[in-house]
Amino acid sequence: MASLALLARGVALSTLELRRREPQGEPSGWDAAVHPVLQRIYAARGVLQPVGVEHRLQRLLSPQSLGGLDAAIDLLAAAIRDDQAILIAGDYDCDGATGTAVAVRGLRLLGAKRVSYAVPNRFVHGYGLTPALVDSLQPRPQLIVTVDNGVASVAGVARAHELGMRVIVTDHHLPGERLPDCDAMVNPNLVGDGFPSKALAGVGVMFYLLLALRAKLRGQGAFAGSEPDLSTLLDLVALGTVADLVPLDFNNRVLAAAGIKRIRSGRACAGINALLECAKRSAATLCASDLGYSVGPRLNAAGRLEDMHIGIECLLTDDAATARRLAGELDAINRTRRELQADMVAEAEAMTAGLTDIAAIGVALYEPSWHAGVVGLVASKLKERLHRPAVAFAPASEDDADHLRGSGRSIPGFHLRDALAMIDARQPGLIERFGGHAMAAGLSLRAVDFPRFAAAFDAVARELIAPERLQAALYTDGELPAGSLSLELALQLRAAGPWGQAFPEPLFDNLFECAGWKPMGEGHWRLSLRDPRDGSVHDAVMFNVDSAAPPTRLRAAYELVVNDWQGRESPRLLLRHVEPA
Secondary structure: OOEEOOOOOOEEOOOOEEEEOOOOOOOOOOOOOOOHHHHHHHHHOOOOOHHHHOOOHHHOOOHHHOOOHHHHHHHHHHHHHOOOOEEEEOOOOHHHHHHHHHHHHHHHHOOOOOEEEEOOOOOOOOOOOOHHHHHHOOOOOOEEEEOOOOOOOHHHHHHHHHOOOEEEEEOOOOOOOOOOOOOEEEOOOOOOOOOOOOOOOHHHHHHHHHHHHHHHHHHOOOOOOOOOOHHHHHHHHHHHHHHOOOOOOHHHHHHHHHHHHHHHOOOOOHHHHHHHHHOOOOOOOOOHHHHHHHHHHHHHHHHHHOOOHHHHHHHHOOOHHHHHHHHHHHHHHHHHHHHHHHHHHHHHHHHHOOOOEEOOOOEEEEOOOOOOOOHHHHHHHHHHHHOOOEEEEEEEEOOEEEEEEEEEEOOOOOOHHHHHHHHHHHOOOOEEEEEEOOOEEEEEEEHHHHHHHHHHHHHHHHHHOOHHHHOOEEEEOOOOOOOOOOHHHHHHHHHOOOOEOOEOOOOEEEEEEEEEEEEOOOOOEEEEEEOOOOOOEEEEEEOOOOOOOOOOEEEEEEEEEEEEEOOEEEEEEEEEEEEEO
8 A cells, every 4th residue: 555645734836947047157268169158058057267178087186185095005905916805895776887897897907816796686685785795705705895885884894804804995975973894995975084076976986996006006016018097997987977966076077078088989898888779879979968868777777676797797798799688688677677667656646646735845655566676766756746855665675565665866955865864863763774865865664664754754854945945946058049059059068068967968948939749659749949039940859748739839948959860960959848938
């Protein structure tokens, strides 16, 4: 039986409001070839001069200020020297999979001969380096290196030590009150860590560890000939960074841009190329959004529904045929995931359909038939529909209906992981385990405690969220001037990224007249939109619409993209929001 946490008094659901980003200063120093619209877009993201988008690897932050590196690289250098067995303990999402592949490939490049990996099954081992995962390791390694997890693995690290193994934790998640007693920890988000960028993904932390290890080995004279080229790993670093939705600050944009450049030049690993083929995406014209919305989900699906080993093997193989076979398996799992997600989202929307108000500010949703690997996607859709933080729960496994696993998504201004920490402090024992970031977090609790958690989550949300935060808003870069909806600008926008979290894709809003339209597939539109200012007509598409027909006069929020059809490029408007004008 489904359960939606609705408390005593209602709060009206907001309609979407278009708001415009304002420049954060006056652009200067740009080459005349850079379109004025693009200069304006950069200024709205705080980049006023060309130096802010010069994403050269030489401008990457130095590893020296990342805390914990010295102890970690000493352990790794000794392990390589003594031919120790090193095991990479990864995670079952895209960041964890790419980080694991980077660690295995990178350590082998640096001379490690005995490198293996393990990744937990979320339904068997739980999240992170748990005692169950440690006990499953056969043969036992001498050194465990976590990737994208471990900052909360107090019991798992203790168990590894009991069995005589050393542990290096590399992670980027926020620490709790207690840290594991590991042999070294590298995490830019530890209290007091001086690394200037706190936005590194797990794969980025691992890449930095490898950079520092190479410098250590170089100083020891380990490389008789040319030293290993770690830039060969940047396609994987870019994929994990973009797919994990970490903020694309300057440092992360440098990493992502270098990886995208590598993919575009045809030098990606066999697995990424195979996944792009499955997604019908061109490597030559790849954008960050292709990594985030086409490649990343195919990897994530394995961790959600089955076993992330398939994804990691796809990223580790250098054989194109093997990569295509594994990518095909991932693609099939992803299709199953999409079908399951569609059913679960439909059920979630049915629970709230027709509501003009909903009592909870923090919404908790539980359905016993749901799949624990997909609840995060349900929470994301619910958050978008209701514009308030949402947590969706499912039974921990088919054999364990007494415990729930939940995944939450938040809105700007409400730090989800901190909110869970507040609940944990106020009601010790209610939440069995939790972790995450400002905008996304996971937790587990007993099924009988769901109503109590729902009430506590709503209470914290009411306490921390100002009423104006509940107004759903879509931020745009304003109107495009008449005559600017051109292929020239569309090409510049595509090349100008990488766009992503905290450095959003350019979005514009203009008034149009609908000169014609027709259905395209199921629930999509193909439109011809006339600009009333100069009479020009523009090709447009909109996906996943829930209206019977577009308005005859409309205001549309849209991306200006490049439509590549049979080798011919043309500008197209990708509509994100439409309202009558």
